[in-house]
Every structure is written in structure tokens, then in C-alpha cells.
Amino acid sequence: MAKARKQPRPKAETPKGFRDYFGPDVTERKAMLDKIAEVYDLYGFDPLETSAVETVEALGKFLPDVDRPNEGVFAWQEEDSDWVALRYDLTAPLARVAAQYRNDLPFPYRRYAMGPVWRNEKPGPGRFRQFYQCDADTVGAPSVAADAEICAMLADTLEAVGIPRGDYIVRVNNRKVLDGVLEALGLSEDDENIRQAVLRTIDKYDKVGVEGVWELLTKGRLDESGAFIEGVGLSMEQAQIIGQFLQSRCEAAAETIDLLAQMIGESARGQQGVAELEQIAKLLEAQGYGPDRIVIDPSVVRGLGYYTGPVFEAELTFEITDEKGRPRQFGSVAGGGRYDDLVKRFTGQEVPATGVSIGVDRLLAALRAKGRIGGEARGPVIVTVMDRDRMADYQAMVRELRAEGIRAEVYLGNPKNFGNQLKYADRRGAPIAVIEGGDEKERGVVQIKDLVLGAKIAESATLDEWKSQPAQFECPRTEMVAQIRARLNG
Amino acid sequence: MAKARKQPRPKAETPKGFRDYFGPDVTERKAMLDKIAEVYDLYGFDPLETSAVETVEALGKFLPDVDRPNEGVFAWQEEDSDWVALRYDLTAPLARVAAQYRNDLPFPYRRYAMGPVWRNEKPGPGRFRQFYQCDADTVGAPSVAADAEICAMLADTLEAVGIPRGDYIVRVNNRKVLDGVLEALGLSEDDENIRQAVLRTIDKYDKVGVEGVWELLTKGRLDESGAFIEGVGLSMEQAQIIGQFLQSRCEAAAETIDLLAQMIGESARGQQGVAELEQIAKLLEAQGYGPDRIVIDPSVVRGLGYYTGPVFEAELTFEITDEKGRPRQFGSVAGGGRYDDLVKRFTGQEVPATGVSIGVDRLLAALRAKGRIGGEARGPVIVTVMDRDRMADYQAMVRELRAEGIRAEVYLGNPKNFGNQLKYADRRGAPIAVIEGGDEKERGVVQIKDLVLGAKIAESATLDEWKSQPAQFECPRTEMVAQIRARLNG
Numbered sequence: 001m002a003k004a005r006k007q008p009r010p011k012a013e014t015p016k017g018f019r020d021y022f023g024p025d026v027t028e029r030k031a032m033l034d035k036i037a038e039v040y041d042l043y044g045f046d047p048l049e050t051s052a053v054e055t056v057e058a059l060g061k062f063l064p065d066v067d068r069p070n071e072g073v074f075a076w077q078e079e080d081s082d083w084v085a086l087r088y089d090l091t092a093p094l095a096r097v098a099a100q101y102r103n104d105l106p107f108p109y110r111r112y113a114m115g116p117v118w119r120n121e122k123p124g125p126g127r128f129r130q131f132y133q134c135d136a137d138t139v140g141a142p143s144v145a146a147d148a149e150i151c152a153m154l155a156d157t158l159e160a161v162g163i164p165r166g167d168y169i170v171r172v173n174n175r176k177v178l179d180g181v182l183e184a185l186g187l188s189e190d191d192e193n194i195r196q197a198v199l200r201t202i203d204k205y206d207k208v209g210v211e212g213v214w215e216l217l218t219k220g221r222l223d224e225s226g227a228f229i230e231g232v233g234l235s236m237e238q239a240q241i242i243g244q245f246l247q248s249r250c251e252a253a254a255e256t257i258d259l260l261a262q263m264i265g266e267s268a269r270g271q272q273g274v275a276e277l278e279q280i281a282k283l284l285e286a287q288g289y290g291p292d293r294i295v296i297d298p299s300v301v302r303g304l305g306y307y308t309g310p311v312f313e314a315e316l317t318f319e320i321t322d323e324k325g326r327p328r329q330f331g332s333v334a335g336g337g338r339y340d341d342l343v344k345r346f347t348g349q350e351v352p353a354t355g356v357s358i359g360v361d362r363l364l365a366a367l368r369a370k371g372r373i374g375g376e377a378r379g380p381v382i383v384t385v386m387d388r389d390r391m392a393d394y395q396a397m398v399r400e401l402r403a404e405g406i407r408a409e410v411y412l413g414n415p416k417n418f419g420n421q422l423k424y425a426d427r428r429g430a431p432i433a434v435i436e437g438g439d440e441k442e443r444g445v446v447q448i449k450d451l452v453l454g455a456k457i458a459e460s461a462t463l464d465e466w467k468s469q470p471a472q473f474e475c476p477r478t479e480m481v482a483q484i485r486a487r488l489n490g
Numbered sequence: 491m492a493k494a495r496k497q498p499r500p501k502a503e504t505p506k507g508f509r510d511y512f513g514p515d516v517t518e519r520k521a522m523l524d525k526i527a528e529v530y531d532l533y534g535f536d537p538l539e540t541s542a543v544e545t546v547e548a549l550g551k552f553l554p555d556v557d558r559p560n561e562g563v564f565a566w567q568e569e570d571s572d573w574v575a576l577r578y579d580l581t582a583p584l585a586r587v588a589a590q591y592r593n594d595l596p597f598p599y600r601r602y603a604m605g606p607v608w609r610n611e612k613p614g615p616g617r618f619r620q621f622y623q624c625d626a627d628t629v630g631a632p633s634v635a636a637d638a639e640i641c642a643m644l645a646d647t648l649e650a651v652g653i654p655r656g657d658y659i660v661r662v663n664n665r666k667v668l669d670g671v672l673e674a675l676g677l678s679e680d681d682e683n684i685r686q687a688v689l690r691t692i693d694k695y696d697k698v699g700v701e702g703v704w705e706l707l708t709k710g711r712l713d714e715s716g717a718f719i720e721g722v723g724l725s726m727e728q729a730q731i732i733g734q735f736l737q738s739r740c741e742a743a744a745e746t747i748d749l750l751a752q753m754i755g756e757s758a759r760g761q762q763g764v765a766e767l768e769q770i771a772k773l774l775e776a777q778g779y780g781p782d783r784i785v786i787d788p789s790v791v792r793g794l795g796y797y798t799g800p801v802f803e804a805e806l807t808f809e810i811t812d813e814k815g816r817p818r819q820f821g822s823v824a825g826g827g828r829y830d831d832l833v834k835r836f837t838g839q840e841v842p843a844t845g846v847s848i849g850v851d852r853l854l855a856a857l858r859a860k861g862r863i864g865g866e867a868r869g870p871v872i873v874t875v876m877d878r879d880r881m882a883d884y885q886a887m888v889r890e891l892r893a894e895g896i897r898a899e900v901y902l903g904n905p906k907n908f909g910n911q912l913k914y915a916d917r918r919g920a921p922i923a924v925i926e927g928g929d930e931k932e933r934g935v936v937q938i939k940d941l942v943l944g945a946k947i948a949e950s951a952t953l954d955e956w957k958s959q960p961a962q963f964e965c966p967r968t969e970m971v972a973q974i975r976a977r978l979n980g
Contacts, residue, residue, distance in 0.1 A: 010547040012589035012836040015574045018541035020587055026537035042892045044870035044899030044918075047516035051508035051620045052542060052576075052606065053564070057500040074543070076566035084505050086542075097510055099502035106917035108902045116542065130541045141902035145881045149902070286882035287889055346502040380534035391635045392776035399777055402532045409534030412598045412631035412639070427596035428534075 017123030018130055024377045029364055032161050033114050033134060036358065039157045040112040040136050043149070048111040050093040052118075056083040058096045060345055074120050074129075086118035090135040090357065091342065098139045098353070099346035107140035114360070128361075135336075137355025139343065144276045147172075147310040147338055147354045148283040154314050154334055154356050155293045161363065162372050163316065168333075171249075171297035172312045174277050175337070178202070178301065180270010181245050181263050185238045197232045198242065202301045205246050206331075213246065214239045249297040253281035256296045276309060302335050310354065311337035320369040330366050334358040379429035381408040381484060384422075385415035386437040393441070397434060400481050406488065425451060432484055436477070445474050450487055507613030508620055514867045519854055521863075522651050523604050523624060526848065529647045530602040530626050533639070538601040540583040542608075546573040548586045550835055564610050576608035580625040580847065581832065588629045588843070589836035597630035604850070618851075625826075627845025629833065634766045637662075637800040637828055637844045638773040644804050644824055644846050645783045651853065652862050653806065658823075661739075661787035662802045664767045665827070668692070668791065670760010671735050671753050675728045687722045688732065692791045695736050696821075703736065704729045739787040743771035746786045766800060792825050800844065801827035810859040820856050824848040869919035871898040871974060874912075875905035876927040883931070887924060890971050896978065915941060922974055926967070935964050940977055 014020060021029070037047070056075055075085035087093050090113045098109060114134040123129055136153065138146045151170050158168045179195070187194055201216045208216065215221035217239035220231035234242075241263065248259040257278050264270025277296055284294050302311040316330040336356030343351035368374040381401055383394045394410045401408035411421045425433045435447035454471035475483045504510060511519070527537070546565055565575035577583050580603045588599060604624040613619055626643065628636045641660050648658045669685070677684055691706045698706065705711035707729035710721035724732075731753065738749040747768050754760025767786055774784050792801040806820040826846030833841035858864040873887045884900045891898035901911045915923045925937040944961035965973045 009836055009838060010550055011545070012548065012586050013545065014541060014586075014590070015543050015545050015568070015572070018543055020541070020591075021537075021539040023536045023538075026539045030537075042895070042897055044897060046513045046867075047511075047520075048513075049511040049516045051504060051510070052608070053505050053508055053620065055501070055503065055505050058502065060500055074566065076564065078505070082505070096502050096504075100504070101510075106914055108914075110899065118542070130543065138902060142904065143878075143881070143902060145885070145900070146902045149885070149900075283882055283885060287885055346499055348499060377536075388633075391633070392773055395635070395639070395773060395777055398533075405532070407532055407534060409600065410635070410639075412628060412633060412636045414632065424596055424598075 017121075017128055019128055024374065027377065028373050029132065029360060032360060032364060032367075033132075035160045036134050036157050036360075037112065037114065039153060039160050043110070043136075043153050045110040045112040045136050048094070048097060048113050049115065050087070050090075050097060050113070052086055052116070053084050054087050054093055054096065056085050058346075059085055059088070059092050072120055074118050088119055089117050090115070090133050091137070091339070091355065094135070094137055094139065094355075095342040095353075096346065098343045098351060102347065108146070109139040110136070111139070112136040126365075132360040134358040134360045135355055137336075137353060139353040140351055141354065142352040144279050144310060144338075145283060146352075147276075147312070148280045150336060150354055150356050151280070151294050151312050152284060152287060152289055154312070154336075154358075155289060157358065158314060158334075158363075162367055163363075165292060167318045168293075168314055168316050170294040170312055170314045171300045172277070172280060172294060172310060173296070173298050173300040174273040174310050175301070175307050176269050176273025176309055177260050177264060177277065177298065178245070178273075180265070180267035180273055181242065181260075183267040183270060184263065184265035185234075185241060187234075187238070194232065198234075199301050201232060202242070202246060202299065205299050210243045210247060213243055217242060246299040249295065249299065251291055253277075253285070253291070253296045256298070257281065260298060273309070280310060302337055306339045306342055307337040308340045309338035311335070312356065314358075316366050318370065320366070330369070332359075333363045333366060377429065378407070378431060379425075381406060381432045381434065381488075382421070382425040382428065382430040383408065383410045383434045383436075384418065384425075385411050386418075386435060387441075388415050390436075390441070393436070397436075397446075397480065401484065404481055404485060406481070406484060422449075431488060434480065434484075440474075440477075444477050446477050446480050447472060447474055448480070448483055448487070507611075507618055509618055514864065517867065518863050519622065519850060522850060522854060522857075523622075525650045526624050526647050526850075527602065527604065529643060529650050533600070533626075533643050535600040535602040535626050538584070538587060538603050539605065540577070540580075540587060540603070542576055542606070543574050544577050544583055544586065546575050548836075549575055549577070549582050562610055564608050578609055579607050580605070580623050581627070581829070581845065584625070584627055584629065584845075585832040585843075586836065588833045588841060592837065598636070599629040600626070601629075602626040616855075622850040624848040624850045625845055627826075627843060629843040630841055631844065632842040634770050634800060634828075635773060636842075637766075637802070638770045640826060640844055640846050641770070641784050641802050642774060642777060642779055644802070644826075644848075645779060647848065648804060648824075648853075652857055653853075655782060657808045658783075658804055658806050660784040660802055660804045661790045662767070662770060662784060662800060663786070663788050663790040664763040664800050665791070665797050666759050666763025666799055667750050667754060667767065667788065668735070668763075670755070670757035670763055671732065671750075673757035673760060674753065674755035675724075675731060677724075677728070684722065688724075689791050691722060692732070692736060692789065695789050700733045700737060703733055707732060736789040739785065739789065741781055743767075743775070743781070743786045746788070747771065750788060763799070770800060792827055796829045796832055797827035798830045799828035801825070802846065804848075806856050808860065810856070820859070822849075823853045823856060867919065868897070868921060869915075871896060871922045871924065871978075872911070872915040872918065872920040873898065873900045873924045873926075874908065874915075875901050876908075876925060877931075878905050880926075880931070883926070887926075887936075887970065891974065894971055894975060896971070896974060912939075921978060924970065924974075930964075930967075934967050936967050936970050937962060937964055938970070938973055938977070 073085040073088050075083055077083050116130050117133050118130050151172055155170050159165060182195060201213055205213050212221060216229060217232045217234045218236055221229050223229055245263055248256055250256045257274060261274050264274060281296055300311055300313045313332050314334040315332050318330060319327045320330050322328050334356055338354040340350055340352045383397045385394055398408040398410050411424060431452050433449040433451060440446055450471045457471055563575040563578050565573055567573050606620050607623050608620050641662055645660050649655060672685060691703055695703050702711060706719060707722045707724045708726055711719050713719055735753055738746055740746045747764060751764050754764060771786055790801055790803050803822050804824040805822050809817045810820050812818050824846055828844040830840055830842045871891055873884045875884055888898040888900050901914060921942050923939040923941060930936055940961045947961055
């Protein structure tokens with residue numbers, strides 16, 4: 001084996017676009033995933049965990065003539081073999097699983113999945129190349145009752161993780177209705193390019209407003225940076241009808257549906273879409289999901305090309321303050337829809353499927369922005385080391401504390417400098433430090449330092465209070481655990 | 491955008507060496523990770539989650555002159571930039587983090603991490619290229635009190651996940667002792683090649699026995715397949731002393747340590763190792779970890795080159811039956827040790843560190859092999875669809891059940907064939923199916939089918955019992971939830 005040459009020191013850095021999560025970042029996300037899983041489980045969904053790596057073929061994003069198929073994904077070639085890639089979402093692996101195990105799984109197959117996905121995109125502020133998704137999908141359920149259920153579950157889930165009713169809205173639309181509107185406008189369903197261009201334009205509605213959409217659908221528009229965005233080339237009349245379509249959301253679902261029915265003309269596809277929306281609205285209403293939770297909103301399109309029917313999106317409606325102190329809407333935290341063609345890629349048979357994906361990291365950011373999570377995690381009780389030869393005694397103390405379920409540790413750094421031990425306790429957010437020197441040992445007592453109270457006193461104490469040191473007291477060694485427990489609960 | 495050419499259907503397959511985890515596989519692992527995290531937390535360890543991707547430089551396994559550094563890891567080159575790779579363990583990322591955040595983290599830094607790691611190795615039966623690890627490490631604690639604590643925590647953790655005392659043993663050794671023995675044998679510490687060869691040989695002790703070790707350390711040995719493994723070239727006398735070293739584990743730690751002290755002669759390094767083992771043994775004994783849980787065992791070396799002092803390994807001592815029906819020992823499920831040089835790679839400063847890694851998937855396999863986990867997960871209550879126009883009624887039923895915390899779902903497949911609905915309920919492991927046809931609706935009742943009881947009766951019922959159908963009964967719609975709850979709890 002060749003010996004390594006002397007090298008310069010490696011840089012201790014996360015790769016560009018990736019990050020590390022510490023302490024509460026990890027436990028808060030875990031707590032959220034646990035709560036989401038609880039709701040998904042209650043609805044009868046089973047967990048599935050696929051591997052991070054899929055064949056590029058199964059991910060199916062790529063053209064056959066690209067040598068290095070890493071557009072948007074992290075991909076590499078196996079030795080003399082296939083290209084593989086990190087999954088970029090949890091839907092593509094599900095489609096693969098539904099096809100691979102089609103003879104073994106119960107259908108409809110309800111599954112949930114949670115875990116990281118990877119995107120080979122340019123990282124930006126707050127945009128990372130690895131992030132969590134949390135999906136629930138029903139594969140093999142043709143009826144829109146499955147879509148309605150997903151929407152209801154999404155609302156329940158948001159409330160379960162701590163978004164109160166009124167602070168979110170689930171918006172539902174149906175791709176077929178838009179198809180119908182385009183058909184009624186004389187834009188043939190066959191002209192996929194125009195349809196996609198219209199979809200992409202509508203997706204910008206939230207940003208550019210209805211007049212922006214008019215411009216983009218017709219002759220084009222100068223964007224904020226001054227660049228000219230070419231138009232789709234529709235007539236102004238056509239663009240206005242699409243604008244009207246986007247704005248046809250009413251308080252009551254039935255009204256919205258009436259408006260839509262007028263816009264689709266004779267289009268069979270449009271009529272099917274309206275009927276589906278009507279059915280979804282009825283099912284949800286029957287279960288008590290009113291417009292305070294779920295609403296029919298034609299402006300929802302969802303970017304992804306693979307949706308074939310109902311689409312939905314959950315939006316947080318409260319304002320937060322951005323980095324520059326400006327108020328802004330938080331926006332979308334989850335989305336999904338029906339995709340009847342994804343499994344067909346593998347098997348040739350159409351398999352109806354519908355599902356939702358929650359952007360867990362965004363949802364966490366929202367809860368943090370609202371101050372609903374993100375308190376400092378409580379650190380362990382720190383038993384300090386006054387005499388390094390009595391380590392066994394100190395270990396016995398933490399052992400007793402842990403046996404009572406109290407998080408505790410002995411200071412394991414160099415004990416020489418006692419100040420460093422207290423500094424450490426402070427950095428760990430320790431609520432209490434325990435001190436047992438030779439004198440205390442002899443007298444059968446320990447010193448208990450209440451660091452939480454100590455910090456409070458340090459902020460506001462008078463000199464006398466300061467001197468009286470109420471935050472530190474002595475107690476018999478035998479009462480140590482009880483005294484600490486009382487302080488922690490108090 | 492170019493349009494994709496018509497392609498053959500992609501294969502629905504996991505990439506070679508990867509697998510999918512369904513239902514209980516996921517929840518059982520999660521439950522185990524939760525229990526482990528609870529113990530780690532109690533000991534004062536904080537969670538850390540690094541990204542799956544690291545720079546190859548930070549992973550630091552590679553020679554600078556290799557063009558494609560994918561030996562053992564999955565690596566790829568970023569566009570016009572660095573090589574990156576999937577992490578192959580959780581220790582290398584920790585070393586990177588400890589260096590990167592050295593000014594912000596509290597030291598000693600106690601962290602735990604759990605998640606998948608990836609190995610680009612030839613897959614085999616039961617050997618996958620993605621698997622879970624679950625690590626706890628203390629960085630910045632020079633004293634072996636930190637190692638002792640990790641060993642104690644490892645024992646606690648194994649018991650917490652369901653391995654009773656007596657079914658596991660934590661074996662502890664110290665690399666320095668072996669170095670001392672080699673030094674006493676006249677094998678200079680500088681001759682790293684010989685030292686590594688001896689380490690590798692000792693690692694095979696469990697497989698080849700002491701005589702095999704003698705052969706391998708001296709003139710070589712024919713292995714099972716008939717291939718000749720070259721020997722290390724020691725004299726038989728040297729080999730026998732090493733053999734003696736390997737077998738010097740006694741019931742009482744103090745006896746083992748006495749034996750070791752005799753073998754290291756004047757070696758300062760050996761003496762340091764023995765003193766450290768003695769200290770570890772004393773600390774553990776003081777806390778009540780006797781030889782039924784933790785034992786000093788000189789035959790433990792751990793393969794990894796980076797360990798510098800204490801090393802430890804947890805082994806399950808019960809027998810399981812392998813695929814061919816033969817009894818065998820289950821073997822190692824966790825291992826670790828002290829590695830004082832890993833962080834130094836980045837900073838130039840020595841940072842003492844010690845930790846353990848639990849092979850979660852192996853531990854799960856052990857618990858399954860012993861039948862301690864792996865009961866079928868209970869499926870949801872299935873509300874069948876007798877009349878597809880009354881979907882809202884059926885949804886109301888599952889809603890009521892869920893509100894009581896009962897997992898439930900409406901059948902969302904094509905409801906035409908009622909037999910398919912019951913087959914589905916069976917495949918889901920549903921305990922109960924609910925039936926409400928037009929007749930029941932009119933009379934204000936529902937039929938409740940106890941599928942668990944039904945299955946029992948089907949196995950052993952007489953014709954009369956069969957006819958009387960005690961597994962299916964009618965109850966008022968208003969009592970449905972209460973009746974189902976009673977059956978589920980009964």
C-alpha cells in the first residue's frame with residue numbers, strides 16, 4: 001500500500017450548500033416529524049423508507065443522450081455500470097416501489113415517508129441542497145375521495161404541529177379545469193408547449209399580480225431586474241379570461257365552482273374537473289372542513305408537470321418579519337396533487353395516485369419565526385470535579401440523578417481551573433451545578449448552585465441579595481437528588 | 491427544450507446493494523433509535539445532524555494522486571470544483587464539526603448522531619451499502635473517565651433497547667497495552683507495518699483461534715478455501731506471547747490487569763495502557779458494572795487504524811439460528827474507542843476524543859432473531875364502502891374513530907367487489923371492518939366484523955360455531971366507536 005504524501009491540512013468545512021444541525025434544531029425537527037407521523041398513522045398510512053440512492057433510470061428525469069445526467073440531481077456512475085443518483089424527492093421512489101412490489105403490497109397503498117432529499121441546485125441564503133420532506137400518498141385510489149382525505153389530513157397535520165386554525169389555509173384546484181378553460185379559449189389540449197407556458201405563468205400570479213399575468217400571457221413583460229420576459233402570445237381577451245379564472249375564488253366553494261363551470265364551456269375535460277372539485281368540496285364540507293381551513297382556489301397550479309387532476313397547497317397566512325425587518329407573508333409549506341401517470345412509466349398500466357409533501361424545514365422556520373418553538377433546550381445538571389481522584393464519587397452522583405430521569409453529567413474536561421467548569425456549565429445551559437470538595441465530603445454535604453436563579457439574580461440583584469447568594473446552598477449528600485429534583489420542577 | 495425520445499420502460503428496481511424498509515421495519519428501528527437517544531440524552535449528550543455529503547478532503551481517506559477517489563465511498567466531482575462523497579461513518583463528520591466550530595462549541599463536546607451511512611462495497615447477503623449507525627462521542631475529554639462512561643452508557647443502552655443483562659457483554663481493551671507487549675518483544679513501535687499486520691491478525695482471533703493466530707503471526711496459514719495467507723514473520727516465541735496476551739482475560743479485571751502488567755516489561759507506553767485499563771476498571775466497578783456487563787478483554791482490537799488508546803466492543807452472547815438452521819453466536823453489535831488524532835488532521839492541535847458506534851440494523855436483527863420484536867403491526871380499522879354515493883357518511887365514521895385515537899380508514903379502492911374490500915382489510919392486518927349498507931343505514935345500525943376473532947374461528951371452529959358467526963355483530967350506529975374500542979382493548 002502506498003503511503004500518503006505529506007498533505008496540507010484539509011479544510012474543516014461543510015460542502016457548499018449543505019449545513020449542520022445542532023441540538024434543538026435536531027430535536028425540534030424530530031418532534032415535528034413524530035407529530036406528523038402520528039396523524040398520518042391515524043389515517044391508516046404505513047411508513048416506507050427507501051434508500052437515498054436510486055438508479056437514474058428509475059428517477060426518470062433524464063434524456064438518454066446526456067452523457068453526465070446530473071442536471072438537478074447528484075449523480076454518479078457505478079463502476080462499469082448504471083448511473084445512480086440521490087433522490088430529489090420522495091414521490092419518484094414511491095412510484096418505483098409501487099411498481100416493484102405491485103404484487104405484494106395492499107392496494108390502495110397508503111404510505112408515508114420522511115427524510116432528506118437532495119437537489120443539485122445553486123445554493124442561496126436559506127436554500128440548501130439537502131432538506132427534509134415528509135410525504136403521504138395513496139396509490140391505487142381512483143376516486144377524488146382520496147384527494148379530499150389528503151387535504152383534510154393536511155389541515156389536521158398543520159394543527160397537530162402547532163399552526164392554529166386561521167393561521168393556515170389549504171387551497172385546492174384541479175388541473176383539468178384549467179385545461180377546460182384553455183380548450184374553451186380555443187387553445188387545443190394537444191398544444192402541450194402553450195399549456196406548460198400558461199401553467200408556468202399562472203404559477204407567478206402571487207408575485208406579479210393579475211396585470212403581470214396579462215402581460216406575460218400576451219406580449220411579454222419587463223421584470224424587476226429590467227430583463228424582458230417573452231410573452232406566451234395569447235390575445236388580450238384570452239389573457240383576461242385566464243386572469244378572471246385566477247381570481248374566481250369565492251368564500252363559498254359552491255360559488256367558486258359556479259364561476260368555473262361558466263368558464264369551461266363545452267370542454268368535457270373541464271366539466272370533469274369541475275365535477276371533481278364539487279365532489280371534493282362536498283366531502284370536505286360534510287366533514288366540517290369549512291373555508292376557514294380548506295378553500296377551492298383556481299390560482300393554485302403547482303409547478304410540477306406530472307399532476308393530472310386535483311392539486312393543493314397549504315399556505316401559512318400569518319405575517320412574519322424578514323431579515324430586513326419588513327413584514328411578509330410566510331407562504332407555502334406543503335403541496336401535492338393527483339398524478340396518475342408516474343407508476344405507468346414502469347408498468348405500462350395506469351395507477352391512480354395522489355399525495356402531499358410537507359416542507360418540514362420551512363414549517364419549522366415558520367414556527368420559530370412565530371416564537372412557537374425554539375426555546376433553549378435545557379442542559380444537563382453538571383457535577384463538577386474538585387478532586388480528580390474522586391471521579392468515582394462524582395460518577396456515582398450523576399448515576400443517582402440519571403436513575404431518577406434527571407439529565408446529568410460529570411465535567412470531563414481538565415478540572416484544574418474551576419472557573420472553566422462553571423463556564424462550561426453555562427455554555428451547556430445547565431440548570432444546576434453540584435460541588436463537592438474535600439471539606440464537603442468530610443461533612444457529608446454538597447453545594448448546589450442554581451444557575452438559572454443565579455443568572456436572574458445577576459441581572460437584577462441588589463448588593464445585599466448578591467452577597468446572600470440565595471442561588472447557592474448546601475444540603476446533605478443524601479438529599480442531593482431530592483433537592484435537585486425540587487429545583488428543576490419548581 | 492428537447493423532447494425526450496421514446497424510451498423503453500425503466501426497470502422498477504432498487505440499485506444493487508440497497509433496499510427498502512416497509513411498515514414495522516421502519517417503526518421498529520425508529521422505536522429503537524428513540525430509546526437509544528433517550529439514554530444518550532440522559533448522559534448529557536446533545537444531538538448533531540450533519541449532511542450526508544462531505545468533501546472528500548474532509549473525509550480524508552484518500553491519496554492525492556488518485557483521479558477518481560471512490561474507493562470505498564460513493565464520490566463524485568462537483569461542477570468544476572471539489573470531489574464530494576457520501577459519509578461512510580459518523581465519526582469523520584464529527585471530527586470535521588469539532589474542528590469547524592471549535593470556537594463555538596462547549597468542550598468537552600458530547601454529541602450523539604444517528605442516521606444512514608454509505609459504503610461503496612460489494613453487496614452480499616445481509617450486507618447493504620446503506621445502513622444506520624448510532625454514535626455517541628465525547629470530544630475534548632482527555633481522561634479515561636470519558637471512556638469508562640461510554641462503556642457504562644453502552645451497557646445501559648443495550649438494556650434499554652431490550653437486551654437483558656447476561657445476553658450481552660462489553661469488552662474493553664487498550665491499544666497501548668498491545669503496543670507495550672510488542673515493544674517488550676523487541677518489535678519497535680516505529681515499525682508501523684508490522685504493528686498493523688499484528689493488529690489485523692489479532693482481529694481474526696475469533697475466527698481462527700489461537701493456533702491460527704500463531705500460524706498467521708509466523709510462517710503463514712492455509713485458509714478454509716485453500717489459499718495461503720502469508721505470515722507476519724514473527725518467531726514462534728513471539729507469536730506465543732501474543733497468543734498468551736489474547737487469552738489473558740480473567741473473570742476479575744484485577745487479575746487480567748496483573749497478567750498484562752507482566753507482559754509489557756519496561757515499555758512506558760504499555761505501562762500507561764495498563765494504568766488506563768486499571769482506572770477504567772475501577773471506575774466501572776465503583777458504579778457497579780461487574781464482569782456480567784463489562785469485562786477487560788485483551789483480544790479486542792477493533793479494525794480501525796485510528797484508535798489510540800482504549801477500545802471496546804459490545805457482543806451479544808446468546809445463540810441464534812442462522813439461515814441454515816445452525817446455532818451461532820450473534821457477535822458484535824457496537825464498538826468504539828479513543829481516537830486522539832482525528833481532529834488534529836484539521837487543526838494541527840491534538841484533541842482527545844472517544845466514542846461508540848452502535849450498528850442499529852444488526853441490533854434489530856438480533857432482537858428479531860430472538861423474537862423480542864417483530865410482531866405484525868396492527869392495521870387500521872377499515873370502513874367498507876357499500877354505497878359509493880355515501881362516501882361522506884363513511885368518512886364521518888373514520889373521523890369519529892380517529893378522534894378517539896383509533897387508527898382507521900375508508901376503503902378507497904374500487905368498491906364494486908365487496909370481497910376485494912375484505913381481502914384488502916386482511917392484507918392490511920385490520921382488526922375490524924365496519925359495514926353499513928342501505929338496510930343498516932335505514933335501521934340506524936352498523937355491522938362490525940371482528941377480523942382477529944374471525945381468523946381464530948376460521949382456524950378451529952366447528953360448523954355450528956362457524957354458522958353462528960360470533961365474529962360479526964350488529965350494533966347501533968351511535969355505539970359504533972364504543973363497541974370498536976371495547977373489541978380493540980379486549
